Amino acid sequence: MIKYKTKCGLCRKNMALVxxxxxxxxxxxxxxxxxxxxxxxxxxxxxxxxxxxxxxENDFLRSIKINYLRFxxxxxxxxxxxxxTVEELKDPKLxxxxxxxxxxxxxxxxxxxxxxKNPFYKFIITDLNGNSISFSEFRGxxxxxxxxxxxxxxxxxxxxxxxxxxxxxxxxxxVLGFPSNDFGNEEPGTNEEIKKFCSTNYKITFPMFGKxxxxxxxxxxxxKFLTTYCESxxxxxxxxxxxxxxxxxxxxxxxxxxxxxxxxxxxxxxxKRLL
Numbered sequence: 001m002i003k004y005k006t007k008c009g010l011c012r013k014n015m016a017l018v019x020x021x022x023x024x025x026x027x028x029x030x031x032x033x034x035x036x037x038x039x040x041x042x043x044x045x046x047x048x049x050x051x052x053x054x055x056x057e058n059d060f061l062r063s064i065k066i067n068y069l070r071f072x073x074x075x076x077x078x079x080x081x082x083x084x085t086v087e088e089l090k091d092p093k094l095x096x097x098x099x100x101x102x103x104x105x106x107x108x109x110x111x112x113x114x115x116x117k118n119p120f121y122k123f124i125i126t127d128l129n130g131n132s133i134s135f136s137e138f139r140g141x142x143x144x145x146x147x148x149x150x151x152x153x154x155x156x157x158x159x160x161x162x163x164x165x166x167x168x169x170x171x172x173x174x175v176l177g178f179p180s181n182d183f184g185n186e187e188p189g190t191n192e193e194i195k196k197f198c199s200t201n202y203k204i205t206f207p208m209f210g211k212x213x214x215x216x217x218x219x220x221x222x223x224k225f226l227t228t229y230c231e232s233x234x235x236x237x238x239x240x241x242x243x244x245x246x247x248x249x250x251x252x253x254x255x256x257x258x259x260x261x262x263x264x265x266x267x268x269x270x271x272k273r274l275l
Contacts, residue, residue: 119252
């Protein structure tokens with residue numbers, strides 16, 4: 001609709017810029033008179049029984065009332081919108097709260113949309129038992145990915161990783177272990193041997209996957225993703241040794257990376273921040 005300078009269609013007084021609809025434009029004074037004359041339905045009479053100054057100050061309330069006069073009724077959506085606006089005029093804090101909730105919902109919807117397109121959730125990798133695991137199972141969880149080895153000086157970190165998993169698994173956290181023999185021949189065993197070692201020595205219950213390569217020459221596609229798309233670009237680059245750790249948020253984004261020397265207990269604060 002377009003705005004024009006014109007005269008009121010009833011009293012013929014000059015009007016400021018008004019919205020021109022199908023019917024002729026009417027000034028606010030005439031609108032108020034019409035409202036008082038035509039509203040007879042008890043439901044709408046009660047609905048519209050609010051402080052008259054709000055009609056003067058709020059174009060939306062006035063437009064809803066005019067719409068009722070023209071079509072002798074409102075949709076449920078219009079009625080709810082009217083009630084909601086009145087509530088917000090009575091309590092300005094309520095309006096701010098609702099706006100904050102709407103903004104949060106929009107951000108969450110955008111994050112969910114981005115997550116659905118995130119390549120992290122498209123990986124399907126075989127675990128130590130030979131089962132294909134889709135990373136879509138970890139959607140909405142905080143994930144810690146670690147390339148592990150059984151004969152490394154950092155192997156005792158298994159204990160800390162299991163401890164973190166036990167503590168936060170019910171809050172939406174998971175550790176994913178990826179055995180690799182790329183560094184110092186420190187993971188020479190078969191998948192079955194790795195499974196037995198982890199179970200016997202460290203009582204590992206978090207998901208463990210089959211052996212993969214994480215270095216440049218025959219790097220698994222997961223590690224191509226992990227070493228390229230960290231949110232902080234200065235953290236991108238090849239894996240240097242066993243037990244490097246990648247922290248993934250609930251949207252499937254790589255938010256942090258820790259080298260082998262960083263103990264699992266030292267990143268607990270970052271995990272809690274994301275949960």
